[in-house]
Amino acid sequence: MKKIIYSLIFAFVLAGCTDLDLAPEDAFVDAVVFKDPQAYRSYLAKIYAAFTLTGQDGPHGDGDISIVNDEGFTSYIRAYWKAQELTTDEAVVAWTDAGIRDLHNHSWSSENQFVRVLYYRIFYIIAYANDFLAQSTPEKLNERGISADWQAKIATYRAEVRFLRALAYWHALDLFRNVPLVTTVSTDLPKQVSPQELFDFIENELIEIEPQMVDARANEYGRADKAALWMLQAKLYLNAEVYIGQARYDDVLTAVNKVINAGYSLSPDYFDLFKADNDVNGAADEIIFPIISDGKRVQTWGNTTFLVHAAIGGNMVPTDYGVGSGWAGLRTTRAMVEKFGPDPNDVNTMDPRNVFFTDGQNLDINDIGTFTDGYAVPKFVNITSGGSPGSDPDFPDTDNPYFRLADAYLMYAEAVLRGGSGGDLNTALGYINALRQRAYGDNSGDITLAELTLDFILDERVREMYWEGTRRVDLIRFGKYTGGNYLWPWKGGEKDGIAIEDYREIFPIPASDINVNPNLVQNPGY
Secondary structure, three states, X not given: OOOOOOOOOOOOOEOOOOOOOXXXXXXXXHHOXXXXXXXXXXXXXXXXXXXXXXXXXXXXXXXXXXXXXXXXXXXXXXXXXXXHHOOOOOOEEOOOOOOOXXXXXXXXXXXXXXXXXXXXXXXXXXXXXXXXXXXXXXXXXXXXXXXXXXXXXXXXXXXXXXXXXXXXHHHHHHHOOOOEOOOOOOOXXXXXXXXXXXXXXXXXXXXXXHHHOOOOOOOOOOOOOHHXXXXXXXXXXHOHHHHHOOOOHHHHXXXXXXXXXXXOOOOOOHHHHHOOOOOOOHHHHOEEEEEOOEOXXXXXXXXXXXXXXXXXXXXXXXXXXXXXXXXXXXXXXXXXXXXXXXXXXXXXXXXXXXXXXXXXXXXXXXXXXXXXXXXXXXXXXXXXXXXXXXXXXXXXXXXXXXXXXXXXXXXXXXXXXXXXXXXXXXXXXXXXXXXXXXXXXXXXXXXXXXXXXXXXXXXXXXXXXXXXXXXXXXXXXXXXXXXXXXXXXXXXXXXXXXXXXXXXXXXXXXXXXXXXXOOOOOOOOO
């Protein structure tokens, strides 16, 4: 597998997790470690790793942050997934860890530990990125005697780090909206900026670094390239009306057209995208930016380890999914199941992209804490496309396909329907039917131009992208997250769902940060 090995032997430790301006504690780092050019590659690997790993000793031990008792909770992508999925119709969880049910009950506060972890994980990435950029300026490299060849490589690393920082800031904008903007290592308390200022920063960063990024499909697997940048641009612009009240659909189409024309192709088999060899099977040609896993070398209780294990329980046999145990946590609601077909009790009549496990499972959820209430969703598995188990029964090899071509097709169609220029309805229809033809194996699932509506796109995003961390963003953009326009089981903590307040579209700044930084103002409603 051509995966970055996340080298965690890098010889420094960052300061405490509640400080947004993290810097190396040990003075020798600057003077000694960075004289070795390989240190910059190791540092780059650590920044990528911080999206999935939780500390210096995988799968746990010597954690990066220590604000909760269970280090597994602190995985960036695990925390991000919970915020984007458990707050929607796509997922509920049986567990009773303090604060976790607040997510699908929409009752979280600024003291919620899962909100706090997510916030600090975002700024942990940002802190790493800021320090990397400070340590790798041309002046620093010259002082340390770094060769010209290595300086050219490190210039590329810098562009990637700025991309990863922009990605983290996009998450901050989307999830928290009013946050500090910190781009340098400093001991000063950071100041909050407006959503417009943060949006502008992300937009300008991506424009500035685009020429410096490796061409699409030309970087090492697992590292960002221009196509990943274009996908992030598209995501930013697609949600611009939510973030800053501006329609930017022309820009969405400019970005996704670059992606679509970059040589990617749909995986012939939809389910190969979520299998243990998705870095080498047909799915690899569709995946634009993965968050990688490796059962032997990237061990974590987050990322796809969480998605595979937590979805297994009841009558399910863990070895059927390539693991040794299930955690009996995650299921879905009737509302999501109904998006897949006319009869929610019969998976055989549904869109073929469904993976619902129904044996012994109830369609309706009477008790959130009972795993058999709600269909199980084993979408991610630790089984290869050839049917073999992954390399480890505890830690899947399955990469998380964070950006993929199918999403670009869906964004293209939505942007056209919202009035964006740079695309057309017939092409949009072709892209949507390409997804459906892959699902159905023929033209039987094709839709007509008259059926291509925004409501259809929202439902098609469920069928294609469910459990991939997009649902909350989508529901907000379509005006169906807060309020009572769309109810789903257990929305607002009630079995049949109730309206929730508009301020729940974003999360609160953790009270722990508000208390130590007088520059911060809490988000409205909290």
